[in-house]
Amino acid sequence: MKPIVIIGTGMAGYTVAREFRRLNKDAPLVLVTADSGGSYSKPMLSNAFAQNKDAQQLVMQSAAQMSEQLNADIRTSTTVSAIDTAARTIDTSGGRIEYDKLVLAVGAQPIRLELKGDAAQHVLSVNNIDDYAAFRARIASSSNASPVRVAIIGAGLIGCEFADDLAGAGHAVTVIDPNHRPLAALAAPALSEGLQTALQARGVQFRFGTVAEAVHQAGPELQVQLADGSTVAADIVLSAVGLRPDLRLAHLAGLKTNRGIVVDNAGQTSAADVYALGDCAEYTFADGSGHTLPYIAPIMTAGRAIARTLNGERSEIDLKPSPVLIKTPSYPLALIAxxxxxxxxxxxxxxxxxxxxxxxxxxxxxxxxxxxxxxxxxxxxxxxxxxxxxxxxxx
Structure with a gap:
């Protein structure tokens, strides 16, 4: 009997697996992941510094524990190189796997800025637990600076969450953004102003109306060169300008894509028995418009529906409006943009x-x-x- 195969062990992949196992205890289930496969909450990455939690403290269960809990074969440190939807196979660094049904839960990748300068390669982004571990290590290695100066490129949701978290941990934070207020694309001006005031009270500085163009090494520190001619001195530079759905495997498989992997009301892609959810998926609304929904509530809703479909009961994903909760303790926000x-x-x-x-x-x-x-x-x-x-x- 061919297994159900899930590519990805983030919140989306593990949600489908858990929900499927509630319905079906015995069908073979294989999860494939390029990382170590530990189960953790990705939203926690942007508010763990103030709590002084290292990467391992954020991992709730190891891949081995998840394998036992789910009665699943979890193949860690395994990359996928090809998907053949006609033959129903995937090629991986650990060999070929046949599938009965396939779920893509491959997430999104950080948008990479085209920065100039001899230190552009030192700009960090945090999109997974390994990134977070590397970021903490860089903070620790800069601990001779008091406080550690962190320049954050981007005043969107993730940038503001990290700014609040890092400031709460005692670091000196400067946020750079081309807009003239934080959360400009999501929040009402009055709420943006309230958030800015709260963050500034914590010591966060803002450089609005400009963008980072280059990052240079200047002795032990980094110099972020801005388009307005000014510079920001920092020990660490963090890019938080957004995420882009990971479409690499979808393109290899010939699936229909737009901004994300296009799925129907049941989460099925343009290929039979191939599904997608989470940050990589693009959902079609009633008016025909397509939207990516990189938030927890849509992941949980889609995970439950896809699990029922995998078990033989086609179920539509009922995407109800759900506020996004912004984890900025100095000014907590809930919003629907x-x-x-x-x-x-x-x-x-x-x-x-x-x-x-x-x-x-x-x-x-x-x-x-x-x-x-x-x-x-x-x-x-x-x-x-x-x-x-x-x-x-x-x-």
């Missing part, structure tokens, strides 16, 4: 009461299509979710 193309014609409405800021976004038709709040709790999140899709006068 409006679609970018609606921002120019819509309006943010701001309400401040009881030390809470609530921002509602109404599109050109007066319909609530986005919101954000800080601080937040389940009650306010549920209230705002209940208002989504309603006109202002009935909200």
């Amino acid at each position: 409006p679609l970018p193309h609606t921002v120019a014609s819509g309006t943010w409405c701001v309400e401040t009461a009881d030390n809470r800021t609530v921002c509602r976004f109404y599109d050109a038709d007066g319909v609530l299509t986005g919101f954000g709040t800080s601080p937040h709790d389940n009650a306010i999140r549920q209230t705002l979710l209940g208002e989504l899709g309603k006109k202002a006068e009935t909200a």
Whole structure:
């Protein structure tokens, strides 16, 4: 009997495996991963410094423990070089594997900036547990500097989370971004300003309206050269400009791709019995538009639906709106961003009461299509979710 094969052992891959095993205890299951296969929460990578947690402390279960728990064959340190959807095989560094059904949970890769300078190769990014370990090692090796100066390129979600976390751990942080406020693509201006004020109170500095062009070695320190002619001195430079879905295997397999691997309502790709979810997948909405959803709630929802489909019960992925929780303890945020193309014609409405800021976004038709709040709790999140899709006068 051919196994179900899952490529990737991040949150997406392990979610499908767990959910499938709840439904089917015996069908052969193989997971293939290029890393060590440990189970950990990727969102924890950007808020572990202040807690002084090293990489091993973030790993909840080893590959061996996951193998026993899932009754699965987990092949670690194994890379995939080809997928043949007609023959239903994958070629790996450990040999060829036949599959009955295949799941791609290969995630996304950091966007690499084309930086100039003799130290551009020293710019780090953190996208997995090994990256985090390397980042901590670099911080430790710079501990003779007091505090360690970290330049973060990018004031989006990950950049702001790392800025808050590193500042909370006592490091000196400078954030560089071409926009004029943090979380510019996600949050209402009022919430961006609140976050900026909170981070600045922690000592975080911002360089807005410019970009990093080069990184040079200047003795023991790095000099980040900005487009406006200024420089930022740092011991470490961290790039947090975003992620791009990993499409390498999808291209090799001839799957339909756009920004991500295009999947239907059940998570199936353009090839029969090949599925994708998580950061690598592009979901099609009711209006026909495609979106990548690199967040926890869509991963869990897709994982449960795909598991049922793998077990013989085709199930559609019911993607309900779910707020993104920004892990910035100095100014915790929950938000659903409006679609970018609606921002120019819509309006943010701001309400401040009881030390809470609530921002509602109404599109050109007066319909609530986005919101954000800080601080937040389940009650306010549920209230705002209940208002989504309603006109202002009935909200």
